[in-house]
Amino acid sequence: MNQKQYEKAHPLVLLLYVITMLIVTMSTINVIVLLCSFFTGLLVCICLEENKKKLVNLISLSIPIIVFMIGLQPLLYHTGSKVLFYVNESAVYMENYLYGAVISLMLVSGIIWCVILRIMIDSEKMFYLFGRLSPTLGLFFTMILRFIPLFKNRLKQIHEGQLAMGIINPSAGLLSNMKYRLREFSILVSWSLESSIETANSMESRGYGLKGRTSYHKFTMNKRDKIFISIQIMILAFLVWELVNKKYRVYMLPVIIMNKWDIFNIAALVLFICEALLPVIIELVFYVKKKSMTKKES
Amino acid sequence: MGKIVEIKDFSFSYSGSDEFALEDINLGIEEGSINLLIGKSGSGKSTLLKCLKTGMMPAGRNSGKILIGSREVGEMSQLEATKTVGLVTQNPDNQIVTDTVWHELAFGLENLGVSNNSIRSRVAEMAEYFGISDWYNKKVTSLSGGQKQLLNLASVMVTTPSILLLDEPTAQLDPIATKRFLGQIAAINADLGTTIIMIEHNLENIYEKVDKIVALENGKVLATGDKSTMISKLRELESNLTLGLPKAVRVYEKLSEKTDRITVPQVRKWIKEYFVDMPTNIRKDVENYLRGQDPNINSDKKISPIITIKDVSFYYNDNIDNKKVLNNLNLQINEGEITAILGGNGAGKSTLLKLLTNIEKAKSGKIKVAKNKRIYMLPQNPLTVFTQISVEEELAEIILLRSDLYKELDLEKKKELVYESLKNIGLESCAKRHPYDLSGGEAQKLAIAKIMLMKPEILLLDEPTKGLDPFYRQEIGDMLKKLVDKEGITVVVVTHDLEWTARYANKCALLFDGEVASLNNTRDFFAGNMFFTTGVNRVMSDIFNNCIVMSDVEKIKKLSKDW
Numbered sequence: 082m083n084q085k086q087y088e089k090a091h092p093l094v095l096l097l098y099v100i101t102m103l104i105v106t107m108s109t110i111n112v113i114v115l116l117c118s119f120f121t122g123l124l125v126c127i128c129l130e131e132n133k134k135k136l137v138n139l140i141s142l143s144i145p146i147i148v149f150m151i152g153l154q155p156l157l158y159h160t161g162s163k164v165l166f167y168v169n170e171s172a173v174y175m176e177n178y179l180y181g182a183v184i185s186l187m188l189v190s191g192i193i194w195c196v197i198l199r200i201m202i203d204s205e206k207m208f209y210l211f212g213r214l215s216p217t218l219g220l221f222f223t224m225i226l227r228f229i230p231l232f233k234n235r236l237k238q239i240h241e242g243q244l245a246m247g248i249i250n251p252s253a254g255l256l257s258n259m260k261y262r263l264r265e266f267s268i269l270v271s272w273s274l275e276s277s278i279e280t281a282n283s284m285e286s287r288g289y290g291l292k293g294r295t296s297y298h299k300f301t302m303n304k305r306d307k308i309f310i311s312i313q314i315m316i317l318a319f320l321v322w323e324l325v326n327k328k329y330r331v332y333m334l335p336v337i338i339m340n341k342w343d344i345f346n347i348a349a350l351v352l353f354i355c356e357a358l359l360p361v362i363i364e365l366v367f368y369v370k371k372k373s374m375t376k377k378e379s
Numbered sequence: 380m381g382k383i384v385e386i387k388d389f390s391f392s393y394s395g396s397d398e399f400a401l402e403d404i405n406l407g408i409e410e411g412s413i414n415l416l417i418g419k420s421g422s423g424k425s426t427l428l429k430c431l432k433t434g435m436m437p438a439g440r441n442s443g444k445i446l447i448g449s450r451e452v453g454e455m456s457q458l459e460a461t462k463t464v465g466l467v468t469q470n471p472d473n474q475i476v477t478d479t480v481w482h483e484l485a486f487g488l489e490n491l492g493v494s495n496n497s498i499r500s501r502v503a504e505m506a507e508y509f510g511i512s513d514w515y516n517k518k519v520t521s522l523s524g525g526q527k528q529l530l531n532l533a534s535v536m537v538t539t540p541s542i543l544l545l546d547e548p549t550a551q552l553d554p555i556a557t558k559r560f561l562g563q564i565a566a567i568n569a570d571l572g573t574t575i576i577m578i579e580h581n582l583e584n585i586y587e588k589v590d591k592i593v594a595l596e597n598g599k600v601l602a603t604g605d606k607s608t609m610i611s612k613l614r615e616l617e618s619n620l621t622l623g624l625p626k627a628v629r630v631y632e633k634l635s636e637k638t639d640r641i642t643v644p645q646v647r648k649w650i651k652e653y654f655v656d657m658p659t660n661i662r663k664d665v666e667n668y669l670r671g672q673d674p675n676i677n678s679d680k681k682i683s684p685i686i687t688i689k690d691v692s693f694y695y696n697d698n699i700d701n702k703k704v705l706n707n708l709n710l711q712i713n714e715g716e717i718t719a720i721l722g723g724n725g726a727g728k729s730t731l732l733k734l735l736t737n738i739e740k741a742k743s744g745k746i747k748v749a750k751n752k753r754i755y756m757l758p759q760n761p762l763t764v765f766t767q768i769s770v771e772e773e774l775a776e777i778i779l780l781r782s783d784l785y786k787e788l789d790l791e792k793k794k795e796l797v798y799e800s801l802k803n804i805g806l807e808s809c810a811k812r813h814p815y816d817l818s819g820g821e822a823q824k825l826a827i828a829k830i831m832l833m834k835p836e837i838l839l840l841d842e843p844t845k846g847l848d849p850f851y852r853q854e855i856g857d858m859l860k861k862l863v864d865k866e867g868i869t870v871v872v873v874t875h876d877l878e879w880t881a882r883y884a885n886k887c888a889l890l891f892d893g894e895v896a897s898l899n900n901t902r903d904f905f906a907g908n909m910f911f912t913t914g915v916n917r918v919m920s921d922i923f924n925n926c927i928v929m930s931d932v933e934k935i936k937k938l939s940k941d942w
Contacts, residue, residue, distance in 0.1 A: 238760065246758070247833060286460075288461035295493060295494065
């Protein structure tokens with residue numbers, strides 16, 4: 082996959098970025114903040130995700146969530162100020178629907194940021210972040226990533242082998258098919274156990290088990306990464322301070338009350354948007370630079 | 380040069396066994412040399428190799444001494460052992476631990492506790508030296524077998540061991556990858572002076588670089604010698620280990636009864652200058668005689684097609700650019716013959732077999748198989764076939780599973796059948812053993828016996844000789860020949876093994892670029908090729924036409940006595 086500019090940054094930068102976004106998104110029901118988070122997230126997602134099919138999947142997944150959350154709220158809460166209609170003589174309030182809408186917006190934004198997390202932090206970066214915590218855990222993780230495709234491939238080989246040997250009848254019923262699948266699985270287990278002896282030997286002969294194992298990674302922290310991290314930490318601190326002081330507090334039920342916004346609120350929100358859009362901005366700057374370079378050449 | 384490895388009166392027996400796996404081994408290995416261990420399977424080659432590495436020694440009792448440098452193997456710490464002795468084994472997949480190439484390279488250094496920056500520079504250096512920088516960032520699953528094995532070699536060499544042990548490292552590789560790998564081994568030895576001790580069956584590519592050859596038999600050293608004296612020593616001992624030696628050496632020894640020339644150019648020059656001192660018409664007679672003796676060309680067996688493949692095209696659905704694996708392929712396979720399908724990696728050989736067994740469906744074209752013929756394929760890896768806990772149960776399973784084929788038989792008869800087929804493959808003594816404890820060749824024979832119990836009329840084999848030593852290759856070939864002659868089954872073999880094909884196949888088809896590039900009876904097929912051919916033909920090609928296997932050389936030798 083083609084990496085975007087921002088994805089080339091140090092994994093810690095990326096992790097800090099997504100964590101900031103998730104913290105802010107998940108800890109407020111202020112509709113303005115959430116809308117900002119939602120739209121910036123969507124924009125970043127579009128910018129990063131190359132497979133547009135996955136974006137369509139994401140959207141088609143979020144619509145049922147929104148509908149469900151909005152429909153569910155009036156069943157749970159029976160307070161509000163503006164009555165919309167009566168069902169069996171109990172009132173259904175507008176605030177319930179609005180509350181449902183805000184909660185679903187929060188959920189969908191959260192999902193989007195998680196998708197971005199998955200795109201930005203691939204297994205290699207994950208391994209690095211895990212490896213920092215504990216080298217054993219990191220190795221464990223990378224070995225899982227090694228063996229899952231290997232076993233899948235082996236299972237395919239076994240299945241094709243059984244088919245070709247005429248042991249499995251492809252038109253057999255579900256029950257006998259299950260029997261064959263179990264049989265294939267048992268072959269896989271014995272084969273893999275047998276081969277794992279060799280893997281263990283290979284590990285031992287290359288010195289696995291010696292004391293003081295280190296965890297190698299390819300990432301280097303350059304000046305840009307350090308600047309990013311310090312800025313991001315400052316922004317995160319500012320945002321957390323705002324949130325802890327309940328500056329963005331909103332009451333939804335029974336009546337909607339929003340805190341008065343001051344200059345700090347606006348400043349924090351602007352900073353939040355700026356940071357959220359960082360991948361898009363960097364990509365754009367890079368694109369413009371590249372364009373002017375090629376122009377100069379021609 | 381000093382001796383880097385010294386083995387003194389070393390004996391070893393596996394726990395639970397009274398027999399010696401190794402007996403009174405006395406051996407010295409010079410520093411910086413390339414050493415070859417040859418022997419049949421079960422002769423103790425692998426056991427000896429494992430005993431040279433601390434921690435790898437199998438469970439059992441031993442006596443005598445093995446010294447590496449001046450240290451005894453058993454007394455070395457793991458750290459010392461890792462730094463002095465590296466080991467690469469047969470199966471490329473089983474030795475890989477991590478999911479990416481760069482991490483696999485770093486694995487050994489991580490274990491030694493090397494700092495991040497030092498690992499970075501060492502890994503970069505290794506990747507450059509082994510030519511793997513192009514796929515440095517790739518996942519290991521996307522590599523070919525040859526690349527994986529090269530990666531295994533590089534990730535062992537990264538800790539700069541002074542001794543490199545190789546246990547049949549090219550057994551699972553195709554010929555081109557084999558050449559590349561063995562070339563790399565020779566380069567390591569030449570560039571770094573690493574001492575190399577290897578077990579290897581593909582000697583054609585490494586033999587001229589070898590300093591010392593050790594032949595083992597039944598756990599004892601049969602003979603040691605250098606590359607030019609080995610063949611005569613083995614001949615004196617009447618050992619058939621000569622079978623594994625390179626073709627050029629064997630051809631020269633056969634024709635001249637001397638051993639001082641070992642490479643293809645040397646032998647060719649000798650034949651041209653000294654041997655073919657005869658009028659052209661006699662030589663033509665010899666060539667025609669060789670062709671005339673071939674039963675493939677001059678049989679009056681009636682030939683009828685059993686499989687007809689017409690204009691078949693195929694591509695895999697998950698392939699992005701829909702590149703055709705097979706492109707308008709036409710092929711006819713005759714009843715009662717062994718047809719070999721040859722071709723490089725990705726030529727579509729295995730895909731063709733999948734189409735024949737209905738695992739995949741052709742996108743266009745027709746495959747016609749004669750009516751009601753049972754057509755079965757044996758997968759490449761025999762381990763994918765075994766499900767039971769003993770060899771006899773493996774065979775019994777098929778008889779129980781396919782009750783439609785064995786309706787009339789009572790239990791006693793069925794038991795007899797199992798033992799009869801065990802006897803046929805010479806595994807009666809292993810009836811109670813676990814199939815996984817068989818050697819590669821034995822496992823392959825068992826797998827063939829198993830599929831034969833399903834009474835196939837057309838048998839498809841995917842590289843049946845992969846990873847086997849020359850003796851088992853011969854045995855598998857003889858076994859198939861017997862089946863074809865006796866029971867009249869049709870065999871289609873996909874293989875890289877040209878020597879084997881030349882000896883046993885009736886017809887050869889070369890698959891290239893999704894189609895059959897050439898199809899002919901075996902002798903004409905190989906005689907017409909210059910590069911893609913057997914070792915014997917490469918030596919003899921433009922001197923003697925039609926000479927493709929060792930038995931042809933023997934015939935020439937006999938004839939040469941007359942003129």
